[in-house]
Amino acid sequence: MTQTTATVVDRYITLVDRAVHEPQALQELGSVFAPGAIVQFGDVPPVTGLADITEFxxxxxxxxxxxxxxxxxxxxxxxxxxxxxxxAWRMLDGQLASQGGTEHVTVDDSGLITNLRVLGPETQEAG
Structure with missing residues (x-):
């Protein structure tokens, strides 16, 4: 089944889900993030630039x-x-967890993400 995505965010989320099984997919982050983009998850310090975002x-x-x-x-x-x-995810040791939240995303004239901020995630862990 082929998934069609409508926005850069849809492409971004599809890409990061793929990255769990295909780590090389992270090399495609340049197709969704601007070179000087900023990513921030909650209170974690922001990550700036494509190379640092890819490593993050x-x-x-x-x-x-x-x-x-x-x-x-x-x-x-x-x-x-x-x-x-x-x-929802499963860790390599078998533990399960889930998280819900809201992301605010800003895009540039080219439609690439310049700022992605995850607000107020709530995490649930199970066995």
């Missing part, structure tokens, strides 16, 4: 055996997207 995601997903997001994307204006998401 490589480390973030390195202990996961599987991951799946479901989400809705709303255009707040022509440069701002709001994403409500739920993610």
């Amino acid at each position: 995601y490589r480390r973030f997903y390195s202990d996961m055996a599987d991951c799946k997001h479901v989400w809705t994307t709303t255009a707040l204006d022509e440069r701002t997207l709001e994403v409500r998401f739920i993610a």
Whole structure:
């Protein structure tokens, strides 16, 4: 089944889900992030620049055996997207966890992400 995505955020989330099984997919982050983009997850210090963002995601997903997001994307204006998401994953040691939250995303004239901020994630862990 081929998934068609409508926004850069949809392509981004599909890409990071793939990265769990295909770490080389992270090399495609340049197709969704501007070179000087900023990514910030909650209170974690922001990560700036494509090379550092790629390394951040490589480390973030390195202990996961599987991951799946479901989400809705709303255009707040022509440069701002709001994403409500739920993610569930299994760690390499078999532990399960899930998280829901909201992302605010800003895009440039080319439609690439310049700023992605995850707000208020709530994490649930199971066995």
